[in-house]
Amino acid sequence: PFILTAAGLFLAATLTRTHFELWWITLDNANNPVVDSELTLWNQYVVRGLTSLFVIAMAGLGRFTFDWFRQQKERKELERQRLTSELAYLKSQVNPHFLFNTLNNIYGLARKQSPETEDAILKLSGMMRYMLYETNVEEVPLSREVQQLQDYLSLQSLRYKQEEVATLSVVGDVESVQIAPLLLVPLVENGFKHGRFSQTGDRLQLSLQVEQDGLVFQAENPIAPKTEERDAVGGVGLGNIRRRLEILYPDRHTMTTEEENGIFRATLTLQWA
Numbered sequence: 001p002f003i004l005t006a007a008g009l010f011l012a013a014t015l016t017r018t019h020f021e022l023w024w025i026t027l028d029n030a031n032n033p034v035v036d037s038e039l040t041l042w043n044q045y046v047v048r049g050l051t052s053l054f055v056i057a058m059a060g061l062g063r064f065t066f067d068w069f070r071q072q073k074e075r076k077e078l079e080r081q082r083l084t085s086e087l088a089y090l091k092s093q094v095n096p097h098f099l100f101n102t103l104n105n106i107y108g109l110a111r112k113q114s115p116e117t118e119d120a121i122l123k124l125s126g127m128m129r130y131m132l133y134e135t136n137v138e139e140v141p142l143s144r145e146v147q148q149l150q151d152y153l154s155l156q157s158l159r160y161k162q163e164e165v166a167t168l169s170v171v172g173d174v175e176s177v178q179i180a181p182l183l184l185v186p187l188v189e190n191g192f193k194h195g196r197f198s199q200t201g202d203r204l205q206l207s208l209q210v211e212q213d214g215l216v217f218q219a220e221n222p223i224a225p226k227t228e229e230r231d232a233v234g235g236v237g238l239g240n241i242r243r244r245l246e247i248l249y250p251d252r253h254t255m256t257t258e259e260e261n262g263i264f265r266a267t268l269t270l271q272w273a
Contacts, residue, residue, distance in 0.1 A: 099128065101189070105159040116158050123151045135181035142174040142215070145184055146208065152188060153206075160197050167203060172210025177272070179215075180248045184208075186241045187219045187266050194264065195221030214252075214271040223264050238266070 102124050109117040130148055134140060146168075153166045166188075191204040205220045238257065245253045245268075252271040257264070 102127075102155055105155055109158060114158075120155055120158055123155055127151050131182065138180065139178035140181045142177045142179045142210065145179055145181065146170060146174050148182075149184060149188060149206070152185065156192055165197055165203055166191075167205050169205075169207040170210075171208070172215070174208075174210055177210060177215070179270070180244070183241065183244065183248075184217055184268075186238070187217065187268065190238055190266065191219045191221040191264075194224060196224040197222075214269060217268045217270075219266045221264055223259060223262050241268075 106117060106120045106124065109120055127148060130144070134144070149168060153168060157165045159165075188204070188206065191206075195204055196202055197204075199222075202222050207216075207218045209216045238255075242255060245255060249270055252273070254269045255267070257266045259265075
């Protein structure tokens with residue numbers, strides 16, 4: 001950029017000086033037709049002085065413009081690095097929380113010498129492999145996230161000893177679209193964390209609808225009684241996902257939560273770019 005700026009200033013100075021000289025010659029000859037066509041010494045001083053002032057002004061403007069663009073570029077890079085670091089931190093919060101809960105579930109199965117322990121360990125191994133090695137990218141196939149949810153629900157069914165402690169309905173093409181990794185899991189974890197699953201028929205209902213312009217993911221769970229120890233609705237898990245959405249899908253998402261007739265409902269809507 002500096003070389004191009006210098007070359008531009010040199011060319012501008014040359015053209016400007018030539019223009020001034022031709023203009024001054026024309027003016028001088030028009031007023032004094034009897035004088036020689038060459039510039040007088042005084043005329044040359046005036047032309048060169050004006051040219052120098054123009055070059056100095058253009059050089060200052062060029063330097064200011066160059067510095068302004070450089071500073072804007074540096075600011076954008078610093079902001080990008082800050083958001084990348086914050087996003088990595090938010091993603092890192094998902095893994096330990098999930099791992100802690102799942103290991104507790106498997107520990108309970110192992111103590112009872114349940115034949116389902118081996119299958120639970122295999123599912124956990126596959127899920128951790130995905131989290132550690134496949135999510136270090138901006139986007140993953142939505143089908144991979146759906147598989148992650150299905151494995152997670154299978155582990156939760158072992159914990160609650162219910163075949164259908166949760167249901168997942170998927171409508172639309174999940175193979176051809178991409179989504180930010182580990183974006184849906186916190187909503188499911190929040191449902192299990194704050195939900196009631198002690199009565200027959202209690203279940204977490206999940207629905208995913210993929211459309212041409214985006215997707216809608218909804219999680220519904222019966223609310224645990226106030227007497228039970230639980231965090232306030234919209235706790236750390238939902239705060240995490242809200243911040244990630246602000247970074248990853250600015251102006252392209254909505255997330256709402258509501259309580260109605262003993263049911264907590266979280267709805268996430270994403271729009272494709």
